[in-house]
Amino acid sequence: MDDTVDFFIDEFRKNLDSEAEPGRYFSPRPYRNASVRFRECSIRDFETRREVLINEAGLNPFLFRSDIIPGCDLLSDSGTTTMTVKQWVAMMLGDEAYGSNEGYFEFKDQIAATFGEEWKSSPVTEGENIFIFHQGRAAENALFSILRKMLRGHSGGGISDGLIPKLKDRINSVMSSLEEAAREAAYIIPSNSHFDTTEGNILDKKMIPLNLPCREHIENDESCNFRGNMDTGELKNLLENESEKVPLVYLTITNNTGGGQPVSISNIREIRDITEKYNIPFFLDACRFAENAWFIKQREPGYSEKSITGIVHEMFSYVDGFHISLKKDGLVNMGGALVLKNGARFDDAFPGFRERVIDHQIMTEGHPTYGGLTGRDIKGVTEGLRTIVKESYLDCRIGQVERLGKQLDGHGIPIIKPVGGHAIYMDMDRFFDPSGREEFMGISLTALLLIAGHRVCELGIYAFGHFDGKRELPPDPRVNYVRAAVPRLCYEDRDLSAFVESVRILYNNRDRIPGVNVEYGRELPLRHFKSRFSFK
Numbered sequence: 321m322d323d324t325v326d327f328f329i330d331e332f333r334k335n336l337d338s339e340a341e342p343g344r345y346f347s348p349r350p351y352r353n354a355s356v357r358f359r360e361c362s363i364r365d366f367e368t369r370r371e372v373l374i375n376e377a378g379l380n381p382f383l384f385r386s387d388i389i390p391g392c393d394l395l396s397d398s399g400t401t402t403m404t405v406k407q408w409v410a411m412m413l414g415d416e417a418y419g420s421n422e423g424y425f426e427f428k429d430q431i432a433a434t435f436g437e438e439w440k441s442s443p444v445t446e447g448e449n450i451f452i453f454h455q456g457r458a459a460e461n462a463l464f465s466i467l468r469k470m471l472r473g474h475s476g477g478g479i480s481d482g483l484i485p486k487l488k489d490r491i492n493s494v495m496s497s498l499e500e501a502a503r504e505a506a507y508i509i510p511s512n513s514h515f516d517t518t519e520g521n522i523l524d525k526k527m528i529p530l531n532l533p534c535r536e537h538i539e540n541d542e543s544c545n546f547r548g549n550m551d552t553g554e555l556k557n558l559l560e561n562e563s564e565k566v567p568l569v570y571l572t573i574t575n576n577t578g579g580g581q582p583v584s585i586s587n588i589r590e591i592r593d594i595t596e597k598y599n600i601p602f603f604l605d606a607c608r609f610a611e612n613a614w615f616i617k618q619r620e621p622g623y624s625e626k627s628i629t630g631i632v633h634e635m636f637s638y639v640d641g642f643h644i645s646l647k648k649d650g651l652v653n654m655g656g657a658l659v660l661k662n663g664a665r666f667d668d669a670f671p672g673f674r675e676r677v678i679d680h681q682i683m684t685e686g687h688p689t690y691g692g693l694t695g696r697d698i699k700g701v702t703e704g705l706r707t708i709v710k711e712s713y714l715d716c717r718i719g720q721v722e723r724l725g726k727q728l729d730g731h732g733i734p735i736i737k738p739v740g741g742h743a744i745y746m747d748m749d750r751f752f753d754p755s756g757r758e759e760f761m762g763i764s765l766t767a768l769l770l771i772a773g774h775r776v777c778e779l780g781i782y783a784f785g786h787f788d789g790k791r792e793l794p795p796d797p798r799v800n801y802v803r804a805a806v807p808r809l810c811y812e813d814r815d816l817s818a819f820v821e822s823v824r825i826l827y828n829n830r831d832r833i834p835g836v837n838v839e840y841g842r843e844l845p846l847r848h849f850k851s852r853f854s855f856k
């Protein structure tokens with residue numbers, strides 16, 4: 321009898337280890353639903369969606385009502401998380417005190433548990449080091465506006481001849497857009513790739529965001545495991561020549577461009593070594609830190625046996641500070657933070673910075689002990705940070721994004737590979753015939769998918785290009801994608817499969833997809849959020 325049971329256990333185990341394939345699952349999700357939201361609309365109601373899309377939303381997915389989307393809403397993975405019951409229970413215990421609510425202290429302890437003891441708050445001896453904000457960009461705004469004020473008086477001067485021509489060109493092109501006074505004291509903030517709000521905040525403070533993505537990323541190398549890396553040769557060149565103009569080096573994990581491409585721990589370590597040599601603080605944009613750690617565990621030699629928390633601790637041991645949008649790997653619908661490491665270079669470089677952040681918080685967010693969040697929000701984040709590093713969760717989460725990529729790829733639909741952690745990017749330049757390349761075909765695809773019942777967004781020549789009054793200028797380097805970002809703990813594979821079917825129908829009939837006219841907003845900044853279109 322025992323033998324028979326052993327036989328079956330062996331069989332069950334072998335089955336679990338089989339290679340996953342679309343439509344067939346070998347293991348269940350590591351959670352089950354505790355609450356569901358019924359959709360009060362039908363997938364068959366194409367006519368209502370057509371009517372609303374054309375007459376109300378002007379073909380703009382941001383303006384389309386979410387209550388009539390019966391399929392997958394893949395507009396963003398930011399703040400769209402389904403929370404766990406433990407989070408909801410924690411939120412019930414939210415302490416809405418004006419000063420020093422209970423959750424604030426638990427949150428600070430959780431920061432140390434998640435990122436390492438070096439991040440532990442000791443406000444009495446060191447000054448506060450953990451600053452809550454209502455979302456990631458508010459933390460960015462505080463960081464860069466205070467930095468700018470503290471840097472005033474230093475002077476940059478001209479750009480060194482020792483710089484690689486490519487970098488010099490990129491710096492000069494941003495410089496030329498600054499006013500003369502700002503040009504004199506232009507500081508440079510390098511990164512593997514800045515997120516758009518980070519870039520916006522840096523530019524707004526008359527500093528120069530400089531992206532140094534690795535060569536494999538630029539060359540679209542599909543065999544590269546860590547396409548999110550920074551080009552450290554370029555960083556060295558920059559610091560050899562212009563270190564006095566660089567107040568801070570940034571690294572985005574995972575790298576959002578290209579759908580959450582991971583950064584390797586050896587890249588992080590190398591950047592630490594380089595920044596240490598020049599005594600420049602090193603920060604992470606840490607929105608998807610847990611997803612990045614999962615990729616390190618899967619792909620980086622020597623890490624397969626380490627725990628996710630162990631890898632996170634190592635990643636964060638190399639940096640002086642980070643900012644995070646908790647709407648991603650905080651597993652909540654709203655929240656952000658700026659965190660400084662005690663005793664790190666940043667404190668020496670910017671003495672008095674911490675006091676200024678507190679002043680900034682009081683003026684823009686509220687008392688620092690709630691920083692723009694409610695007491696219950698803070699409780700929810702604290703619990704979310706405990707869940708996000710669970711390996712079973714990450715296997716399921718990133719595995720799902722990967723299966724979605726595989727399904728699309730299986731139909732020949734051109735996507736960026738390897739697939740990243742949180743989204744799939746479909747490449748419009750390969751999806752459509754070259755003759756349609758300047759026709760905003762990404763907008764057309766997005767609109768027709770909405771009629772099918774699913775929402776994605778164009779991040780291509782419309783979102784990133786601009787109109788100079790006469791001509792359209794596509795982004796340089798050219799990117800022309802439509803993004804499907806997968807919310808956390810929200811959809812089942814069956815839902816995503818239905819989305820893939822709609823894309824497949826459109827792809828197979830792509831010659832019939834019309835272009836669009838821009839009815840409103842072509843010349844506006846951030847135009848993809850606001851524009852209206854009509855089908856040609």
Ligand SMILES: *Cc1c(COP(=O)(O)O)cnc(C)c1O
Binds near residue numbers: 398515605645656
């Ligand atoms: C979302 C995001 C931000 C900004 O955070 P918000 O909470 O949306 O303000 C910054 N950096 C990266 C990499 C992001 O993905």
